[in-house]
Amino acid sequence: MKRWLKYIKPYKKYFILGPICMIVEVIGEVILPKLLSVIINAGNAGTLTVGSSMGTMSLMILTAVMMMAGGVGGSYYGAKASVNFAADLREDAFAKVQNYSFANIDKYSTGSLVTRLTNDITQLQNFVNMMLRLALRAPGMLVAALIMAIIIKPTLSVVFLVTIPLMLLVLTSLIATGFMRFKNLQKKIDDLNSTVQENVTNIRVVKSFVREEHEKTKFEKANVELKNASLSAMKVMVAMQPIVTLIMNLTTLAVVWFGGRIVLKGGMEIGDLSAFITYVSQVLISLMMITMMSMFSSRAFASARRICEVLDEKVDLQDDNAAFPELEVKNGAIEFRNVSFRYDKKAQSNVLEHISFSIEPRTTVGIIGSTGCGKSTLVSLISRLYDADKGEVLVDGVNVKDYSLKNLRQGV
Structure with a gap:
């Protein structure tokens, strides 16, 4: 973490304001269902008046504007922070490579270094942007929505005792699978870049010795391996959405079923049931966002390790012990x-x-x-x-x- 603070400190204003804006948006998301339930309950009871409805609607509009301001601000500061973070990191990595000897370059290959300074740093940039937008928003909405649901109807909140552990079990399995697949994906990108770089750099030699077919076969192999690695990694992402949606729908169905029976018995207002369903969705969506962060973090951590390898590489040619550092070549013998x-x-x-x-x-x-x-x-x-x-x-x-x-x- 200490290494990354170097790239965070110059832009700490953006790193602070971004999450604050997202917290503002979360507050609005939690307040809005409650205000809507007030109107529904009053309308159902026949006590809704023009004055009370206009007052509640004004609060809802104000809340929506506050949410919009928080969302826009969070996106803006997140982008500013992540782009500057990546630019400074890329500059340091490039400067480090400039000091490499040929032996250091041979250790990684040119294609791998290109991938690390471009694709891997872009992965970190996207991760930083996502964390600034979701790191506080997702847990904040999870906790706030869960508290509001329990306040509305503690007995109906028992459904979370089944839903949340089930969701966590499924999502943890997906993360564990995705981590290794994304790590393999980055390696295949390295291999493809190296193949392209070698071919383009030595195109004259390839044509002179009539090796076009060999190079095509070599490229096709690297390309197919990258395609298979990409499909393997994306299968995890593809599987996540329908599984989470299924769990959300089953949970909503359970809440409507048991909540509807409570409403019919007079133990709960219909507006509160509507708000409860919204909070259930927010809790499950928060868990999905946390999972998405974990999934992307697995790829970002793999990229971060590869970048750290470049930055930590010991340059094997140094002139610190040069006996005549000021001496210049005069004749050239x-x-x-x-x-x-x-x-x-x-x-x-x-x-x-x-x-x-x-x-x-x-x-x-x-x-x-x-x-x-x-x-x-x-x-x-x-x-x-x-x-x-x-x-x-x-x-x-x-x-x-x-x-x-x-x-x-x-x-x-």
Whole structure:
């Protein structure tokens, strides 16, 4: 949580005003059914007058306006807070990636980094927006509607003892299932982005070696896997709505059945029954909103972990211990002294092994070899895009590790 406070503090005004506006809307939603029940009860009893009805209607209109103001304000401040939160987070993540070495980039792949800086941060943005709008609104409406229902008719409120545990059991099962599926979905998005990025970047090579059909097959496989992962995740979301609607309808049916019998016996006003049914719907809708938050939070938490991995990644090339941080490259003499290098540090064989040579300033040297023999890797060691595992790489007689990265790369 401490990490995210950095992105919340500059916009704390929006993070405070948004939930407050939503609380105002909740108050209106709880008051409105009660005011309506007053009119219905008075009309049923024959005591409704023009003056009393106009007074109650005025309160209902005022309540509706208050609800509208709260809803609009909550949406506005929620959007402002979430968009700024995501923009600052994306800027920090991008700045971190700029400091990555090639080894760090290889660890994640370019496609994965693109997904993390775009799709994953967008997921967090949507989650923050949703939380600001629903985090207080849903629990607030749940508690307030439940209290109002109990005040109206405690005996009829027993229906909640069956409905709420049943709803929680079903929704908890859906959340547990959805979490793993959304996590898998993000991985498949990574894979597809990596496939597209590799193909577009190396399109000349693909065409030169007539590998179009191979690339099409590769893309089709990644695309089908993403489609299946998306459908698998969406099935959970699709199943939620009808299940919740069924439980709400069964609960309403039970309330109408038992409440109607109470009304016929004179133990309850018909207006109170109408308000009670509305509060039942609000309680169940609140539970559904809480579930939706939990469902989206499972995907957002998966995205948050992936973003934290990027931010927490230790950059393996640093110049903090450079012996000559102010030194600049003057002539450009290059020397390799018994250099060995491997990409995977656990691998048994080296990509480059016992390489020694020197290049004088203002001379041209051609490096010739088959594809994948290490030509680009050799050149990358000069500017410290990678660090040699053994031996030394020197520029102007100074080990490249003793330069600052900025001065070395500017000179090279």
